[in-house]
Amino acid sequence: MTRDLDVVIRAARMVTPEGETAGSVGVRDGKIVAVEPAATGLTTDRVVELADDEVLMPGVVDAHVHVNDPGRTEWEGFASATRAAAAGGVTTIVDMPLNSIPPTCDLPALDLKRKTAASQAFVDIGFWGGAIPGNVAELRPLHEAGVSGFKCFLLHSGVDEFPPLDANELELAMREIASFDGLLIVHAEDAHAIEHAPEAAGGTYDRFLHSRPRGAENLAIAQVIELARWTGCRVHILHVSSSDVLAMLASARRDGVPITAETCPHYLTFAAEEIPDGATQYKCCPPIREAANRELLWQGLRDGVIDMVVTDHSPSTPDLKALDTGDFGVAWGGISSLQLGLSAVWTEARGRGFSLADVARWMSEAPARHAGLRTKGQIAVGHDADFAVLAPEDSYVVDAAKLHHKNAVTPYHGRTLAGVVRQTWLRGEKIDIEAAPQGRLLSRVTEEGARP
Ligand SMILES: [Zn+2]
Numbered sequence: 001m002t003r004d005l006d007v008v009i010r011a012a013r014m015v016t017p018e019g020e021t022a023g024s025v026g027v028r029d030g031k032i033v034a035v036e037p038a039a040t041g042l043t044t045d046r047v048v049e050l051a052d053d054e055v056l057m058p059g060v061v062d063a064h065v066h067v068n069d070p071g072r073t074e075w076e077g078f079a080s081a082t083r084a085a086a087a088g089g090v091t092t093i094v095d096m097p098l099n100s101i102p103p104t105c106d107l108p109a110l111d112l113k114r115k116t117a118a119s120q121a122f123v124d125i126g127f128w129g130g131a132i133p134g135n136v137a138e139l140r141p142l143h144e145a146g147v148s149g150f151k152c153f154l155l156h157s158g159v160d161e162f163p164p165l166d167a168n169e170l171e172l173a174m175r176e177i178a179s180f181d182g183l184l185i186v187h188a189e190d191a192h193a194i195e196h197a198p199e200a201a202g203g204t205y206d207r208f209l210h211s212r213p214r215g216a217e218n219l220a221i222a223q224v225i226e227l228a229r230w231t232g233c234r235v236h237i238l239h240v241s242s243s244d245v246l247a248m249l250a251s252a253r254r255d256g257v258p259i260t261a262e263t264c265p266h267y268l269t270f271a272a273e274e275i276p277d278g279a280t281q282y283k284c285c286p287p288i289r290e291a292a293n294r295e296l297l298w299q300g301l302r303d304g305v306i307d308m309v310v311t312d313h314s315p316s317t318p319d320l321k322a323l324d325t326g327d328f329g330v331a332w333g334g335i336s337s338l339q340l341g342l343s344a345v346w347t348e349a350r351g352r353g354f355s356l357a358d359v360a361r362w363m364s365e366a367p368a369r370h371a372g373l374r375t376k377g378q379i380a381v382g383h384d385a386d387f388a389v390l391a392p393e394d395s396y397v398v399d400a401a402k403l404h405h406k407n408a409v410t411p412y413h414g415r416t417l418a419g420v421v422r423q424t425w426l427r428g429e430k431i432d433i434e435a436a437p438q439g440r441l442l443s444r445v446t447e448e449g450a451r452p
Pocket residue numbers: 064066096312314
């Protein structure tokens with residue numbers, strides 16, 4: 001009897017970095033202090049036994065979430081976003097620097113965002129900073145204040161207060177970020193290529209697709225790879241949509257260029273051929289491409305060229321999605337899916353021969369490492385006791401109105417998804433989204449237990 005444990009969770013199926021096993025996990029002071037490969041290995045006064053159809057997974061770390069708070073709280077806010085996260089098995093989100101006002105491009109903006117988030121966090125929250133023209137001097141202070149890295153755009157971001165970097169500004173930012181071994185995360189579409197593409201007007205999805213060609217993505221990623229090669233700056237490609245870039249990423253990595261990449265559930269689920277005209281809930285940038293492209297992205301995950309899957313949850317109000325006119329030219333580009341990411345990915349992954357251990361690697365372990373959150377993303381001793389209890393064979397039909405997102409718009413509406421999240425645990429306690437929020441604000445951690 002190990003009386004010094006606060007709680008023991010026993011599971012017939014549990015996903016650890018070594019794979020899937022039966023097991024029990026011992027928790028003390030919010031940390032995992034013991035992991036035993038047998039369900040009977042540990043005990044204490046409080047023992048939680050999972051049902052036979054449930055799997056103990058590491059909590060999802062969604063490293064790409066636009067919360068938009070403060071400033072555009074009607075699009076999404078910290079309370080609604082983190083409730084949705086908790087309902088979807090997500091125990092940590094990392095908030096993007098833009099669409100909030102002000103964007104997180106200097107210390108006062110980070111302080112304001114942290115103050116705003118602190119009292120409404122149902123899960124833990126980390127923060128990305130922003131790299132925009134003229135803020136190079138703000139990057140090191142933001143890094144020292146604990147942001148996970150810096151996001152930049154290479155074309156108009158969708159909001160005027162977060163302008164893109166041109167080629168010279170990009171190199172300048174990368175040299176600065178390399179000087180403190182920081183991380184640059186890039187929305188990689190080339191402004192020039194998009195300017196010359198056909199305009200995205202009207203309700204035809206095919207026309208919208210042609211307005212954001214693969215070539216624009218390919219060109220931008222080639223530029224980022226070469227700059228990373230010259231400057232040594234660690235870089236990460238956000239929301240890879242064009243499968244053409246997989247060979248480029250693999251080649252860069254073979255050469256030792258410090259680069260990682262993510263894709264999103266919508267690129268792995270939907271296909272351009274099946275998107276109805278006028279269905280602007282599917283609009284995101286870069287766009288959802290053809291079914292054959294989708295299958296190559298899955299191959300990219302299989303080959304390890306794509307490291308992780310994150311949602312890029314980027315909602316707006318329904319009027320800005322132009323659902324009434326269905327005009328892809330004016331609709332906000334962003335897909336709402338924070339609560340659905342885990343089951344959306346599992347639904348598609350299981351039919352392609354992947355396991356829950358693969359899903360945990362893509363959605364928990366890799367994004368935690370990427371965001372510098374060393375105590376997150378794994379069921380392993382020394383990590384935070386953050387869990388998703390998933391019933392992988394159970395399924396549900398998505399009803400947008402019943403999700404905890406602030407706005408009831410998502411392309412997953414009406415879709416049947418496999419994998420029901422029955423419970424979500426944060427630092428050793430089951431999350432209750434009706435009680436007081438227990439989430440904490442996170443800083444990047446450079447080594448086990450040490451603040452930067
Ligand atoms: Zn985004």
